[in-house]
Amino acid sequence: MKVYINGKFFPENEAKISVFDHGLLYGDGVFEGIRTYNGRVFMLEEHVDRFFRSAQAICLKIPMTKTELIQAIVKTCKINNTMNGYVRLVGTRGVGTLGLNPYLCKKPQIIIIAADISIYPRKMYDEGMAIVTVGTVRNLPEAVNPQIKSLNYLNNILAKIEAINAGVPEALMLNSQGYVAEATGDNIFAVKGQCLKTPPTHAGILEGITRNVVMKLAREMGCEVREEMMTRYDLYTADEVFLTGTAAEVIGVVKIDNRQIGDGRPGKITRELMKRFKEYAYNNGYPIR
Numbered sequence: 487m488k489v490y491i492n493g494k495f496f497p498e499n500e501a502k503i504s505v506f507d508h509g510l511l512y513g514d515g516v517f518e519g520i521r522t523y524n525g526r527v528f529m530l531e532e533h534v535d536r537f538f539r540s541a542q543a544i545c546l547k548i549p550m551t552k553t554e555l556i557q558a559i560v561k562t563c564k565i566n567n568t569m570n571g572y573v574r575l576v577g578t579r580g581v582g583t584l585g586l587n588p589y590l591c592k593k594p595q596i597i598i599i600a601a602d603i604s605i606y607p608r609k610m611y612d613e614g615m616a617i618v619t620v621g622t623v624r625n626l627p628e629a630v631n632p633q634i635k636s637l638n639y640l641n642n643i644l645a646k647i648e649a650i651n652a653g654v655p656e657a658l659m660l661n662s663q664g665y666v667a668e669a670t671g672d673n674i675f676a677v678k679g680q681c682l683k684t685p686p687t688h689a690g691i692l693e694g695i696t697r698n699v700v701m702k703l704a705r706e707m708g709c710e711v712r713e714e715m716m717t718r719y720d721l722y723t724a725d726e727v728f729l730t731g732t733a734a735e736v737i738g739v740v741k742i743d744n745r746q747i748g749d750g751r752p753g754k755i756t757r758e759l760m761k762r763f764k765e766y767a768y769n770n771g772y773p774i775r
């Protein structure tokens with residue numbers, strides 16, 4: 487594997503950054519996870535736009551244009567022959583002192599890693615997954631806004647630990663007011679009849695790119711899609727619940743807090759969206775040439 491760092495490619499074991507990088511010392515940086523399908527980078531511009539928005543929110547100046555970054559991502563995929571894989575884009579604050587001051591860090595580091603994708607087992611897509619509500623509340627939007635895809639993922643990691651310790655792969659995180667926010671690395675939807683509901687961004691969530699694609703596909707299926715505050719009541723009483731994310735795509739949730747959701751299997755709308763999403767992903771994207 488060849489890793490991109492600031493315009494150059496390094497073999498995996500030589501791809502290194504400084505221990506004084508504030509990305510390491512403080513989680514001061516931003517990132518994106520991107521998929522390639524069938525020789526194309528899926529939703530590349532949307533990911534690059536979100537990367538720049540995250541950077542803007544933390545006053546991190548990305549030392550290249552969006553077009554240059556797009557070209558660098560495509561080139562990294564090409565060099566690594568990542569035709570059906572996963573790309574991790576990272577922007578760190580760069581080397582600084584041991585103090586917090588980000589303005590003393592002179593050079594942001596841009597890292598692109600093109601790798602294989604590891605997803606949940608096939609069986610979980612067929613049968614659905616179980617999740618639990620965790621005590622770790624999602625970051626407050628007025629503190630570190632979850633719309634910033636920052637390198638400081640401890641909020642999500644603490645929630646993930648709770649989920650794994652409870653014997654399930656994912657956590658349902660609520661916001662500080664007790665409304666449904668999202669999972670640790672995925673957005674959440676509830677289906678009731680032909681209507682889909684998902685929390686609005688002001689609930690304190692990452693505005694998922696998969697979420698937005700799925701909302702569009704669901705509307706094309708004739709479903710009504712609403713961004714609305716939800717409580718766990720809405721999930722417990724839903725016909726179907728599913729998660730969306732770049733890595734997971736669309737995956738049904740059949741148990742929450744040990745309660746069966748719907749008939750205990752991924753529902754009709756979930757399955758149709760899984761299928762349509764795959765088709766859409768395989769047929770759209772920025773060609774790797």
Ligand code: PMP
Nearest residue numbers: 671672673692694695696731732
């Ligand atoms: N929420 C969180 C906290 C995430 O980390 C992710 C994955 N990046 C998502 C939601 C899903 O977003 P996307 O569909 O853009 O991958």
